[in-house]
Amino acid sequence: MEALDAIEREVDSAFAPVRDEQELRATHAKFLGKEGSLTEIMRRMPELAPAEKKTFGQAVNRVKTAVEAASEAAEVRLRQAALARELDREPTDVTMPGRRPRVGRQHPLHRVLYDVTDIFVSMGFDVAEGPESDWETNNFERLGFPPDHPALDMQDTFFLHNEGRPGPRTLLRTHTSTVQIRELLSHPPPVMIVAPGTVFRCDDDATHSPMFAQIEGLVVDEGISLAHLRGTLATFAQRLFGKDVTTRMRGSYFPFTEPSVELDASCSVCGGRDPHCRLCKGSGWLEVAGAGMVDPIVLSNCGIDPEKYTGFAFGLGIDRLAMIRYQVPSIELLYSNDERFLRSL
Amino acid sequence: MNISYQWLSALLGADPGVDKVARLLTDAGLEIEKVREVGANLASVLVAVVESTRPHPTSKNPLTLVTVGLGSQGSLEIVCGAKNVPAPGGRVLFAPVGTTVFTGDPKSPSFVLVEKPVAGIVSKGMLCSEIELDLGSDDSGIIVLDEEIPAGTKLVDVLPGAHDWILEVNVTPNRPDALGHLGVARDVAALLAIPFNGVRAKCVPSRPAREDERVRVESKTAACDRFDAAVLVDATVRRSPLWLRSRLHRLGLRAINNVVDASNYVMLELGQPNHTYDLDVIAERTVIARNAVDGEVLQTLDEKTRTLSAADIVIADAKKPVGLAGVMGGEGSGITDNTKRLLLEAAHFDPSTVRRMAKRHEIHSDASHRFERGVDPTCPPLAIARLKELLVELTGATVVDADVTARGPSELAPSPEVAVRDARVKAVLGIAVSRDEERRILAALGFSLVDEAPERVVVRVPTWRPDVTREIDVIEEIGRVFGLDRVPLAVVPSSGARAGAVRDFSQRRRVRDALVALGLDEAVNYAFDADALFESVGVRATARIANPLSSDRAAMRPTLVAGLLKNASLAVRHGEHKVRLFEVGTVFSARASDDPHANERDATAANEGPLHEETRVAFVLVGPRDSYLGDAGSVDVLDGKGVVEALVESLSRSEVRADREGEAPPWAHRAAFARLSVGDRVLGYVSELHPSMRGAFRLPASTVIAELSLEALTAIRPALRAIRPSKLPSMRRDVALLVARSHPVATVAALLREGAGERCTSVALFDRYVGKELPEGAHSVAFSMEFSPLGDKTLTDAEVDGWVKAAVARVVQDLQAVQR
Known part of the structure; x- marks a missing residue:
C-alpha cells in the first residue's frame, strides 16, 4: 500500500514536463507499461489475502484512473500546444499576388x-x-x-x-x-x-x-x-x-x-x-x-x-x-x- | 449637298424654323448631318463711304488712314492695311469694335474686334475683306461695293439672307431631285403640308436675233436626248455682287465671275447642271452632242489633257470638242473677261453613260454627280429661262431670239404610271394611310392622279424622280412623308424556321470560348496582308485582291500563323515577355479550275464562295511558363501540345495523338514539331518556330506555334456515357524504367497498359530523367499506374502486384527496358 501511495504521489509530477507524443507514451509506460510500476504492483495481487485483495484492488484502480486522467490531460495539453504552434506561425503576407491561372481575353x-x-x-x-x-x-x-x-x-x-x-x-x-x-x-x-x-x-x-x-x-x-x-x-x-x-x-x-x-x-x-x-x-x-x-x-x-x-x-x-x-x-x-x-x- | 435655309425659306415663302426643317427632312430620308449658322456676326456691320484718305504718319508699313462716313453716325478715321481702298465716294464695309471677324486660319478661326492701337493709332473698328466677314474667299483686299447704298445702312438690310443656316444634307443616290434647293423645298412643303409652287422664271425682254447670232444645235447620240441653247449679247463679264458671291461661298462653291456664278446658282437652285460658252469661239456657231472619235483630244477645265474614245460623249463645235458631256467643260471655250456674247447650254444626258465617262476619266464634278443620278429630263427649258433672267440682271446683256432645242435620236420614255393598292400600302407599312392623306402626299410630291378606284389609285411619277418606277417605290414615298415614326411596333410571330445557309458559326464560338478558358487572348487580324509576310513563314498566297489599298495589303492570307507571329513580335518589342495569343479565322486559296465549286452557280448553291475558304485555329506561345517567384522554364513544343490536348478534352473528351508523319509546315522546327490527330483525323501541327524564321520576327527560341483545322477539331463529338464510380478504392503503383530514348514514351506507356490487363485504367508519365550516369541513349521514365476494381470486388495487393509485374515484363521483353 505504501508503494501504491508513492506511485500516486508521483503521477502528476511525472506527466507535467511531458513535451511530445513520445515522452507521453514513455511516461504512460512508466506506470502502466509491461515494466511499469503500477503493473508490477498489480502483478503481485494474486499473492494477497482475499480480504486484502478487495481494498488493494480498489486502491490500484484509483491510482490507475489517476494515471489515465493525467495522461489524457497531458495529451490535451500537447494537442493544444501543437495547434497553437501551427496557428501562431508567421502569418503569410497575403498582399503578395495570388498564384492564379491565366485568364484569357475574348476579342x-x-x-x-x-x-x-x-x-x-x-x-x-x-x-x-x-x-x-x-x-x-x-x-x-x-x-x-x-x-x-x-x-x-x-x-x-x-x-x-x-x-x-x-x-x-x-x-x-x-x-x-x-x-x-x-x-x-x-x-x-x-x-x-x-x-x-x-x-x-x-x-x-x-x-x-x-x-x-x-x-x-x-x-x-x-x-x-x-x-x-x-x-x-x-x-x-x-x-x-x-x-x-x-x-x-x-x-x-x-x-x-x-x-x-x-x-x-x-x-x-x-x-x-x-x-x-x-x-x-x-x-x-x-x-x-x-x-x-x-x-x-x-x-x-x-x-x-x-x-x-x-x-x-x-x-x-x-x-x-x-x-x-x-x-x-x-x-x-x-x-x-x-x-x-x-x-x- | 449644302442647302441654305434662307434660300429654302424664300422658295417656300415660309419660315418654319431651321430646327424643324432639319428634323422633318432627317425623318423623311434626307438626313441633315450638320447645321452651320453663318452671318450671325454681320448684324453690326455698316456700309461706309470713303470720305478721305491719308498715309499713316509714322508706320513703315503701307497703312492708310481712311476717314469714312457712316451717315447719321458721323465719320470715323480707321487704320487700313488694304491696298485697294477706293477713292472718296467708294463704298466699303465697316465692322465696329465688338464684331466677330474671321481670319481664314483654321487654328484660330475668329476673334472679337477690340479697340487697340495699330501702329500707334486707335481705330474704332475695321474695314473688312470677304474672308474677314466670312462672305467669300477673297483676301486680296477689302470689300468694295458696286451698289449705290447710303452710308450708315446696315449690311443685313441690303444683303438678303445675310444671317443664314447651312444644312449639310446627306443625299442618298436615289434622290437626284434633292441635289437642288427646289427639290428639297418640295419635300419640306410636302412634310409641312403647305402649298408650294416650284420655281418660275420671269420672262425677260428680247430682240430678234441677227443672222450671226443664230446657233445650230444637234444631238447625234442617244445619250443626249435633249439639248437646249440660248444666246445673250452685249454682256459685261465682271465680279458678281456680294449677295451672289457670299451665297456661293457659303454653299461651298468658289465665286468666279458673274456668268459662271449665275450658271452655278441655277444648278444649286434647280439641280440642273448647265454651261455657258463664249459664242465667239464656237466654230460656225454650231454645237453638237456626239460620240468622240477614238484618239480625239480635249483639254478639260481642270487643265488636264484627255484622250477620248468612241465611248465618250462630247459637246463639240463644228471643228473640235469643247466639253466632256455632263462631266466637265473644255479649256478655251469658257467665259473670259472679254466675252461679250454668251451661248447657254442646258441638256439632259443618260446617267449610265455619264457615270462610265466620269469613272473612266476619274473626274467627279458637280455636273457628273447630278447627271449620273438622273436629272429631270424636262428641266432644261426652265434652267435656260432662269439663267437668262439672272444674266440679264447681272451682266446687262440682251437676250436675242435664238433659242433652239435639239432632240436626241431616241425619245426619252415617258415617266411611268403606277397603280398603288390600299391593301398593299397597309401590308408594307403596317399602318393604314387614309386615301385623302395618300392623295395629298402624292400630289405634294408631284405625282399626278391618273385613275382612282375603291381599292387603288394610279399615279404618274414626276419626271424628277427617276428612282420611282414601281408600286413599292410609291409606297416608300407615302411612308416617308406620312411619317415612318408613326409605324407601330409589332412582334414577329416566330416561325421557328431553321437557317439553310449554315457554316461553322457555333464551332468557331465553342473553340474561342475554350481557348479563352485556357488562358489565351484572342487576336483578330486582317484577312489580307503583304505577300512578304506569308513568305516569311514559307507559305505562298494564291488568292489576291485586284485593287488593294496598297501593294502590301494584296494577298489573302493562306495561314493564320504569320499574322499571329507579327502580333507576338509587336508584343515582344513593347517589352512583353510572355505572349499567349490565338486566332480563329478564315484562310483563303484560289480554287483549282476542276474544283466543283469553281463556277458561280454550283458554288452559290453549295453556299461556297469563289475562293476556297477554310476556318483555322492557330495560337502562339512565347516566353516563360506561368510560374510564381521561381523559374518554371520557357515554353516548348509540349506546352503547345498541352494546349491542344486541353482544347480537345474540353471540346470532345478525346485523346490527342502525336506523331511526326505527313508534310510538316515550313515554319516547323524539325526536332520539335508534332502532327496532332484525334482518331484518324489530322488536326494540324504544333511546333517550336523554325530557328531561321525567328530573326524576321525578332522572337526568342521559346516561340511555339500551332495551326489546326477547325473542322477536324470539332468534327469528333463522341457520344459520352456516364460511368458509375466504384465505392471501392482504386490502387496506384509507380514503376521506373530505363529505356532507350529512341522508343517514344507513348509506346512504353501503351505497352505497360497492354501488359497490365483490363483493370489498369491509366498509365501516366510523372518523371523523366536524362543523365550522364545512365547508359548512352537511354532515359529513365517513371509512370504512375492506376488500377480500378470491378463491381464490388476489392482489389488485393497481390493481384495488383501481379499485373504490374506482367506489365513491366512486357516492356522489358519488347523494348529491352530495365526496371529501376
Missing part, C-alpha cells in the same frame, strides 16, 4: 457579336452564314443594285484577281447582305435568320477599317410589315442598351430594301439631355441599324413570289457597338492585336 468584337447574336436567337432567329469571298452577282446584282448606278459607290469594293476565269467578277463581300441571297436560295419561306460575319470595304481612315464585322437580319414570311421590323429592333435595342430606350424610325436608302429606314435608339447615356454627351454628341439618338422591307426584286431574284411573301432585313455594325461599349478611341485599335489593348478589356 471585344466577338464579345459584342455573340451578345448581339444571342439577343436575336432568344427572339427566335437562327444563325446563317455565307463565305467571305463572293461573286458580284450575290453581292450586288441579286440584291437589286442597278448596274452603273451611283449606289455602287456607297460600298467601295475589293475585287479579287479572277485569273482569266470566265463568269461574273469575284470580290470580298462588302456586306453580310450576301447571306440574304444564300439563305433565300436555300429553302422556301418562312425565313428568320441573323447572319454575323466579316465584311470588307476599300476604305481606310480614322473612322473606317477595310475589314469590319456586321450582323444581318432577315425575316420573310406572309404578312410581315414595317411594324414587325420596328418591333424587332426596338426589343433588340432595349435588351442591348436598357429597357428605357425608345426608338425612332426615319427614311433612308439601300438598294435592296424598299422602303428603307434607319432605326435610331435614344441615347442610353444622356437620354438626349446632354448637349456634350460623349456618346450621342448631343443629338439624343444613336444609329442602331440600317433596315427596310426586302425589295420585291430581291425576293423574285431568289424565286420567291413577292406578292405572297414580304419581309424585312436589317444590318448592324458590330465595330461601332464595340467602340461604344468599351469606349475604344479609334477603330484601328480593334485590329491592332496589341496585347496591351486586348488585356485592358
